[in-house]
Amino acid sequence: MAWDIALPDGYRLHDVLAFHQRDAENVAEHVTPQRLRKAVVLAGTPVLLDVAFEGAVARCSALADGEPTDAVDSAIRGALRNVLGLRIDPQPFTDMVAGDPVMGPLAKRQPGLRIVQSATVFEALTWAVIGQQINLAFAIALRRTLIQLAGPRHSGGLWCYPDAAGVARLSVDDLTSRKFSRAKAETLLRLSALVADGALDLEPGPANTIADISEALLAVKGIGPWTVNYGLLRGYGYEDCSLHGDVAIRTALQPLLGGDERPDIAATERFLQRYAPHRTMAAAHLWASLHPRGDGNG
Template sequence: MQAFTMALPQDYRSADVLAFHARDAEGLAEQVSGQRLCKAVLLDGVPVLFDVTLTPHEAQCRIAADGQLDATRVQDILRNILALRIDPAPFAALVQDDLIFGPLVARQPGLRIVQSASVFEALTWAIIGQQINLPFAISLRRTFIQQAGKPHSEGLWCYPEALDVARLDLDALTSRKFSRAKAETLLRVARMAADGELHLAQDDDPARAGAALLAIKGIGPWTVNYTLLRGYGFADCSLEGDVAVRGALGRLLGEAQKPDQARTQAWLARYSPHRTMAAAYLWASLNQTAG
């Protein structure tokens, strides 16, 4: 077991991070209680529990592994799940006088984006969640973890790795409400990653990684950009294919209809190289009241 602390930024929004990890009310692989977050993942086949308590200035971390653990990966995973990979300050400075984003940032300063524990988790979650509503996506994710993951000795189920998913057969997923196309894509990327044909390392070049993903059958631009955002922590993802992003943009522009993808892409381009934070604030705006 490892125990240590990580310093948190002065404007750290712990409530946002905890709310993100609490989306599955059944708490299969993540549990949130008060200021405490527990998340379990498989690392090189070893069940690992990340047990983090957030205070105003630091994260108190306990790492419990059911086997030998590669300690070099722990810090990266913590940075991801605690939303410490993308610094929101450059975007805030860029849009300080912007008519659209200036007021949004003023209302929610320091907004951050939570990353997945691994690129594989981000990619598979993007595939699972595409074109379905969030409650159904969370239900499918829970099934996916139970089919391919393993329980940690302290009770939480661990999110699987590529090798675990590659062992599944198609019926294991389609018999549990996965569409055939979704199941085939999950198995395809898992087997490619397990065989070394698809490299999913967090230090990969985002452009090269995105091109490799886009070449895979069943993966389109939205899935690629979402994986770059949640998996790689890439700061310049263009989410014009996201329905919520387009809906938020249309509302902020005072328009009755969502702008199409081409117009949204052109509009977001002015905020490069910080388009990921632009998407984050567009998502957040859907939950804001006027004033």
Template sequence: MAGPTFTFELAPGYRLHDVLAFHRRDTEAVAEQVSETRLRKGVMLGGVPVLLDVAFEGLAVDRYGSASLPGRATCTVHADGKMSAATRRRLEVQAHDAALNILGLRIDPAPFCAFAADDPLLGALVRAQPGLLIVQSATVFEALTWAVIGQQINLSFAIALRRTLIELAGRRHSSGLWCYPGPGDVAVLELDALLARKFSRAKAETLLRLAQLVHSGALDLEPSPTNSIEQISAALLAIKGIGPWTVNYGLLRGYGHADCSLHGDVAIRAALQALLGEDAKPAMARTEQLLARYAPHRTMAAAHLWASLHPPVSDE
């Protein structure tokens, strides 16, 4: 069923290349299909298989992958199956939020650029990439499960495990694209099914524990006046197998939370080592102190540090 269409205006400087690269990580393209002008993302929203079909229009992209002229992204929502009017309205809100996430439109980079433009440590990075975006997962649950999957393993193996989870627990949209599973889909998986597909026992048990808590309602991931981000973070930290790095990464990729401290991230520490010109990565405690100066913009600080490890390359 073709549902609503959302249009997002994209300003000059929008880093289309970064957005497409994030969703192109899985070269087998089981749940995301990416071209230079289109992004198709499959995801379960409220138990419904949904295809988010995004067309990029009017953008003139420079050699660094940033838009030199304004354009727009038009997202058409295709949901499978019949549903009530109330379900359709909820799905419309969820799909709009998911589209904002996957397009990297949740956090405005401008406040951090102004905040850190003259900073002695990060100022040069910020001035070189002023439009850097935080591209997110479509849902908070996807972000958290991706964080659990990626704990202490290399990126290529993490992407392979993510693909496995999608194939084991996800559902195919009528378009043929797999949908990233929701908590109810993961909660019913058997532990042995994950272990047989190269998941460690600790990682598999944490994924199932997280999914079962969310699916049962024991863990509420929806922020509200009575359920703050701080309360959600504390509830996540109480789950066996989930530590501060997983929570902060989940907040970043899931909520677009502006002040995540990624001091436990190895790549962040490597980037700081290079900037400081030191022989070893700074310890986590020192990294936390270094990042503290960028509060309440530590998420963008992390994004610029990650990007410094992979500087843009022009065609010239």
């Protein structure tokens, strides 16, 4: 299947490509200056997404290793919107902070900044768990390990980021023998098992709101508010995530607020509350202030 997606004016292609090329070994993603290829399990099916960027158009195709179904087609279309960063329109936040003395100048320096997402909510959540309390390089290495342990290899050559069923088949020893801490391994397997057997529904709807999903995730041992908010941001493209527990957010705020030390979590939460219901974009601009060419966060 193939189709074109029109890209908005001022689309920041560099940000999109930078987010998806974090792993230099190109295990599940392969990025060139004008092309993105990513493999992921969608609706139980290994899929290779292929996006060629031609001016203001993304020429998209998808190859599924399996029988095409409506569920796979829907998942592909959603995943493409995610990986292209098209869920959140940045303009309402830009308008909101036009006269703001703190966030206004940041927004002017990064026009058109967008939140680039993981292909699926499950990928976003598991990446958040993997990245807890370790440096980015180590987190990327652990992510690569998880992909090759739990994800099938697509016929196109890339390894697919696994779904919950794939991760749930692993054992704690599978992960701890490959440098995962026991706590991290247990959290990943606990989350995966709950999603795989349907006890934890990550699909939003009238009877399963974002608030409901957040509450259910917080009830999972090993998952805290930061992980949930990161999952909402990178997985759902939710517009009002408060990343007040994020160290990078607090680091970015310190020079802006003029303190001698990073603001604490409570002070950061109060600051971000000013920008509701657009706190996700506030976080994006704070991250970008530390890394001016991109959104700056894994």
